[in-house]
Amino acid sequence: MANLDKGIAGRTAHLSCATIDRLASQFRTALDLDRATELLPAGRRDYDEALHKPRELRAMVVDRIGKGTMDASRIAERLRELALKVESAVDGKKTSSSGVQAARDIAAVVEDLVRMKRCRAYVERVLHVEMLVGDLEDSVASIAMGLAERRFKIGGSGTVRGSGESFVEALSRLRSVEEAVAAISQSRPESGQLVRAVELRLDRAASTIRSATVAEFGLFLESMGWPPPLTIGERDFRDNSQRANPLLEASDSSLSRFKLYFRVLSGLQALQQKRASEQLKKDCLKSGKNTCVPTGLNVDTFLSYKPLWAMEEFVKPFASQATYHFKKWTQKPELVCALAHSMCQEFVDTVDVLLQPIISDAGLTGYNAREEWIRPFLLMVQSFLTSSVFPGLVEDVEERSAISRSATSLWLHTVDEILAFDSKMKSFLVQDAGVVRFTSGVDSVIQHGIVEKTGSGLGVVHVFVEQPHWLDVWAQIECADAWEKLMTVLNTEEAWLVKESNSTIIEKRIPSGVAAVMATMWSVIDRCRSLPQVKLRLAFVQKGVIPIAEKYHEEILWRCDQIRGFAGRATDLDVRKVALCINAARYCENKLQEWSEDYFFLELRLEDTCQKIESEPEFDLHDEDAEVSGLEGTIFDEVVSLYGSFRKDQNTNLVSTIIGNFEKCCKDYASSMASSIAETFDSVDGVSERYPSVKRSGVLGGQSFEEKPRSVSSSFVEALVMLQQVLQVLSDTLQEEDFTELCWSLMMRLDEVFVSTVLPQSRRFTSTGTQQLMIDVAALFQVFQPYSLRPASIFKGLTSAVKETCRTVK
Known part of the structure; x- marks a missing residue:
């Protein structure tokens, strides 16, 4: 009780x-x-009488004011004639002091009459608006009374009766009031208080009409058999031909009724949108586009997406059908997406043909029947995943146990289904060949903004917008999964070899594994492209893509450090492995820089710069230096720098290793050349067949000696052969730019080493020793001749030392 x-x-x-x-x-x-x-008939009679009383009172007031207006007009006319007579008398200098005072009094009376006229006009506008609002409230009251009667009638069945014309009549009267209020706002800006008072009453009336229309619409859909029953078998929901389409099977009267309710709801929303648009235009003129105004309305609030009311009620029954089945499929996201896709696909064409004309006629800007039909199904799946799937998955993933691995697999599978589902749903929009037309001026800006806001809001992937932590987890899972798959490739020897099938000159020296790394990174990037906000895509790339490049850098660095003999006497195979790692680093560096020129990554770079500026309040955007340092570069700058440093370090290590081997090979040669200082010899043991005799004139610019040219010193041949083999391996393996840099560094280091270890400080050789030195130096230059047009210009110290020795020879 x-x-x-x-x-x-x-x-x-x-x-x-x-x-x-x-x-x-x-x-x-x-x-x-x-x-x-x-008692019900008596109550209805009393209600009708109560409705007629305000009309009678309004008619009486209008009649009285009309009579008063006629009297005031006659008085104003008489006073105007009198004023003219007074003015003529003044002009004829026939006035007296009393006449002047009378003229002033009459002028004051005329001013009062003008004010009365304005007041009369204001009252007339108020009465006109009051009459329109009264008629609207009468219609609204009639609708509310009829709905209450049908809903709560004792012994009634609750079915919908009547044609629904009362809703159309109420909507028409609401439009009339809106037009009258708009006219007053434009012609009399000072009537703001009146406008606000009327708008409050309009809001109440529109709210009542909407709630009543929604209730009637829901009852009508239920009586029409909408939506059709859903039977779920093993694959039944994937067969669109099994379910009936009530929209196609409905009678003409039912279909007209359906369109009527849809038109009323769309018209109500169009009126609300128009009023907000008008208010926004006034606010833009007063305070600027992005500034909040006293009304509480700003551009972002207005442009935020608002679902189509009629479509929202039309699709709502599907959610009730699907929720029961969704709860059984928390571990099977493919079934959830398949059911939602099937339910949407069944009626999308019918909805487009049937409802798009109604939406267009209502004057709604930025709304498309297909998109509004698709959006609720996307939100349906998104809501289910947000509430029932991802919270548990996040907890399981963060446990880092055996459950975590299965949760990771389910997470990736769920994301795969989400991306595929979003792609399928958006494909429905491609079939729409409609053209959006825009007006000029402020309206164009508003319309473009609405289309941009609504067009970017489709996709279940928006689940990560509201939960940034889930985005971080997703990025980390993608990175870990991608690297795990890459390691199965990189752990094989084939990943570090060059495939002969590579056709281009640039890629023919690239290990096959690095191509797999870059392809994997690109595939991970593709998975985040559907995220709706740039800051989300930036966060995903920073936490899910860049770490892959960093891990590969660590892998090639570890491989170079693990090569046997790299710190000592390196073999040709070791040199080749290191050179291929340098090529891999060069390839990654070039690819990342190439990607950075794409609009996708330029947008990320801009967002990254904006975030840094926001995090540093003292950053001066007008400072030229600060602006350049903030906008230059790419989001891969740190990774590119890692690979660049790796190449330089490995080039330096290669040069140091080659120099070390050269010094070892030249120990006997340095000793033999040292003996040339103390004694003179006429022959050198052993003749190199690899290096023929070299004329001295070819080495030092035409200087000649009487002695016959000799062959390269046998103790120097090993060092030359080692240099020739290493240079050949590096030339065949390294990219041209890296090889040129390495060869230049090697020659400069050899120049220093040869001068410091072979040549004596006094640089006084015998004539035979000097001749032998010139032949050996010529042979050294000949080793570098295929890679440099003028090696002697790089071996500056050695060339200068030989020339000095020639001048001091006795």
Whole structure:
């Protein structure tokens, strides 16, 4: 009984005291309820009389004001004639002091009459608007009364009756009031208080019309058999031909009724959008486009997406159907997406043909029937994943146990299904060949903004917008999974070899594994492209893509450090492995820089720069240096720098290793050349067949000696052969730019080493020793001749030392 009393109290809370007293007097006991049907006609008669009384009062007021207006007009005309006579008398100098005072009094009276005229016009506008608002409220009250009667009629079935024309009539009157209020706002800006008062009443009326229309629409859809029953078998929901389409099977009267409710709801929303647009245009002119104004409305609030009311009610029954099945498939996201896709696909074409003309006629800007039909199904799946799937998955993933691995697999599978589902749903929009047309001026800016806001809001992937932590988890999972798959490739020796099938000159020296790394990074990047916000895509790339490049850098660095003999006497195979790692680093560096020129990454770079500026309040955007340092570069700058440093370090290590081997090979040669200082010899043991005799004139610019040219020193041949083999391997393996840099560094280091280890400080050789030195130096230059046009110009110290030795020879 207590609950019943509370329910009755809730029902009567909105009734007046007089109505409650009347009902209490009529229903004193439970037996009095039997007389309810007898009292209903009397109540309806009283209600109709109450509705007619305001009309009679308004008619009486209008009649009285009209009569008063006629009298005021006659008085104003007489006074105007009198004023003219007074003015003519003044002009004829026939006036006296009393006449001047009378003229002033008459002028004051005329001013008062003008004010009265303005007041009369204002009252007329108020009465006109009041009459329109009154008619609107009468229609709204009639709609509310009829809905209450059908909903709560004793013994009634609750079915919808009537043609629904009352909704159309109420909508038409609402439009009339809106037009009148708009006219007043434009012609009389000072009438702001009147406009605000009327708008409050309009909001109440529109809210009542909308709620009543939604209720009637829901009852009508239910009576029409919408939506058709959903039977789920093993694959039944994937077969669109099995379900009936009530929209196609409905009678003409039912279909007209359906369109009527849809048109009313769309018209109500169009009026609201128009009023917000007009208010926004006024606010833009006053305070600027992005500034909040006293009305509380700004551009971002206006342009935020608002679902189409009619479509929202039209699709709502599908959510009730699908929720029951979704709860059974928390571990099977493919079934969830398949069911939602099937339900959407069944009716998308029918909805487009049937409802798009209604939306267009209503004047709604930025709304498309296909998109509005698709969006609720996307939100349906998104809501289910947000509430029932991802929270548990996040906990399982962060446990880092055996459960975590299965949760990771389910996470990736769920994301795969989300991306595929979004792609399928958006493909429905491609079939729409509609063209959006825009007007000029401020309206164009508003319309473009609405289309941009609504067009970017499609996709279940928006689940990561509201939960940034889930985005971080997704990026980390993608990175870990991608690297795990890459390691199965990189752990094979084939990943570090060059495939002969590579056709281009640039890639023919690239290990096959690095191509797999870059392809994997690109595939991970593709998975985040559908994220709606740039900052989300930037966060995903920073946490899911860049770490892959960093891990590969660590892998090639570790491989170079693990090569046997790299710190000592390196073999040709070791040199080739290191050179291929340098090529891999060069390839990654070039690819990342190439990617950075794409618009996708330029947008990320801009967002990254903006975030840094926001995090540094002292950053001066107008400072030229600060601006350049903030906008230059790419989001891969740190990784590119890592690979660049790796190449330089490995080039330096290669040069140091080659120099070390050269010094070892030249120990005997340095000793033999040292003996040429103390004694003269006429022959050198051993003749190199690899290096023929070299004329001295070819080495030092035409200087000649009487001695016959000799062959290269046998103790120097090993060092030359080592150099020739290493240079050949590096030339065949390294990219041209890296090889040129390495060869230049090697020659400069050899120049220093040869001068410091072979040549004596006094640089006084015998003539035979000098001749032998010139031949050996020529042979050294000949080793570098294929890679440098003028090796002697790089071996500056050695060339200068030989020339000095020639001048001091005795």
